[in-house]
Amino acid sequence: LFYRRRPAGLLYVPALWVSSEYLRALLLDGFTWDPGYTQSFNLYTVQAAGIAGSYGITFLLIAFAFSVYCATKDNDLRYLAPVIVIPAALFMYGFFALADAKDEGPRLKISLLQGNVDQARQWDEKFAAEVLDRYAGLCREAALDRPDLIVWPETSMPGDFRDDADLREAIARLIIETGCPMMIGAPLVDNTRLYNTAMLIKARGTVTGLYKKIHLIPFSEYSFIRFPLPNILKRLLRYKEGSFSPGREPGIFSLSSGGGAGSKEAHMFGVTLCSEDFYAGLTRKLVDKCAGFVINMNNNAALGATSAQYLHLEASILRAVENGRPLAQCSNAGISCFISRHGNITACLKKNNKVMFIEGVVTYGLAPAARKTVYTGYGFLFPVFCLCIAFVIRAFKIRKEIR
Numbered sequence: 001l002f003y004r005r006r007p008a009g010l011l012y013v014p015a016l017w018v019s020s021e022y023l024r025a026l027l028l029d030g031f032t033w034d035p036g037y038t039q040s041f042n043l044y045t046v047q048a049a050g051i052a053g054s055y056g057i058t059f060l061l062i063a064f065a066f067s068v069y070c071a072t073k074d075n076d077l078r079y080l081a082p083v084i085v086i087p088a089a090l091f092m093y094g095f096f097a098l099a100d101a102k103d104e105g106p107r108l109k110i111s112l113l114q115g116n117v118d119q120a121r122q123w124d125e126k127f128a129a130e131v132l133d134r135y136a137g138l139c140r141e142a143a144l145d146r147p148d149l150i151v152w153p154e155t156s157m158p159g160d161f162r163d164d165a166d167l168r169e170a171i172a173r174l175i176i177e178t179g180c181p182m183m184i185g186a187p188l189v190d191n192t193r194l195y196n197t198a199m200l201i202k203a204r205g206t207v208t209g210l211y212k213k214i215h216l217i218p219f220s221e222y223s224f225i226r227f228p229l230p231n232i233l234k235r236l237l238r239y240k241e242g243s244f245s246p247g248r249e250p251g252i253f254s255l256s257s258g259g260g261a262g263s264k265e266a267h268m269f270g271v272t273l274c275s276e277d278f279y280a281g282l283t284r285k286l287v288d289k290c291a292g293f294v295i296n297m298n299n300n301a302a303l304g305a306t307s308a309q310y311l312h313l314e315a316s317i318l319r320a321v322e323n324g325r326p327l328a329q330c331s332n333a334g335i336s337c338f339i340s341r342h343g344n345i346t347a348c349l350k351k352n353n354k355v356m357f358i359e360g361v362v363t364y365g366l367a368p369a370a371r372k373t374v375y376t377g378y379g380f381l382f383p384v385f386c387l388c389i390a391f392v393i394r395a396f397k398i399r400k401e402i403r
Helices: 007-028 034-041 043-075 077-099 125-143 165-178 233-236 272-280 281-287 308-323 374-378 381-402
Strands: 108-114 149-151 182-190 195-201 207-212 251-257 268-275 294-298 328-331 338-341 345-348 359-368
Touching: 007 043, 007 381, 034 308, 034 345, 043 077, 043 308, 043 374, 043 381, 108 125, 108 328, 108 338, 125 149, 125 359, 165 182, 165 281, 182 294, 195 251, 195 268, 207 251, 207 345, 233 374, 268 281, 272 281, 272 294, 272 308, 281 294, 281 308, 281 374, 294 308, 308 328, 308 338, 308 374, 338 359, 345 359
Parallel strands: 108 149, 149 182, 268 294, 294 328
Antiparallel strands: 108 359, 182 195, 195 207, 251 268, 328 338, 338 345
8 A cells, every 4th residue: 555656656567576586486496486477478568588588577467457546546647658659669669579579590390209109008118119109100201301400309208218118119210211300308317216208319319318307297297295294195296296306407409401402500409398487587598598499298188278288388488489489399299389589470380279188280490590589698696686676665665754
């Protein structure tokens, strides 16, 4: 109530909101999910993410909502200005940002495979041959487009690539047959530890790059509960203890074009797995390490045909705009699509008006980007700035009350 009747509230309220979102993300290992995500499908307003990330959009949304509240509740006409200026500024900036939407370099053809494999069969040894045959068929279909890279979804490989000689041989034959390297999601045992990985496999089945997922999903992929739960409680909570170990290094890979179109130039790209799209700092780190584009591999079948699939897509769009990088999202049963560096969906797997729980291939030529955005360069400086603003305004109020 104190700040509602003072212009300082126009800074304090949104700054306090952004600060609380930022501190919450720090407590959750960097997991971001704030009001800024609501603008992902608005091409004009989401462009502001390239300056201050989703936190910048959140600040403006809360400032706008606070202005509307004060203008209507208190009949204070001073707050009409922000109500008009904030949307106008967002749309004007978005208009000029989208006007500069030309590709920066040669295109790379990438094929995304969506197997739509039932979760009950995904890691059942009895269905391993069936799963492999399904993806082999999709690889042959993708090869008709002569792509530079074929991408499988997260944990799609039905077995341990290192320990299963027959599986290694089958993948090697598939790469020779299609003439294309493959990025495959697979569970992998390394020094008795189980990892959720993405591996780049080239000629003769040689693994030329490996990424171990850093941010694991609590309970699903790991458990921080260090004592055994009673069986009755496990049944009530539908609790399944995960057993994956976290990786440490970001997933940076190198790819040379040639299978599809373009020169033999090598391109750097980054990989995230599943919910790592919600970790804004991880994608920024990949781009800071010179990734020209990003691939998100996920297994969203467990989410069902729900709005959660679109929430994941919102995160992918934001990461693309924040860092000015095209992004490809490859899913087992969710939404497999390509997103431009400005956030518009340029290609999407679709059959019979369905985008989820379908089997197929989507191929698109994306152009790796080189220019870094303001957000990539300065990261989370804006929420830290908001934290300082909230602290200073609050300190002045306390000091005034003491006097």
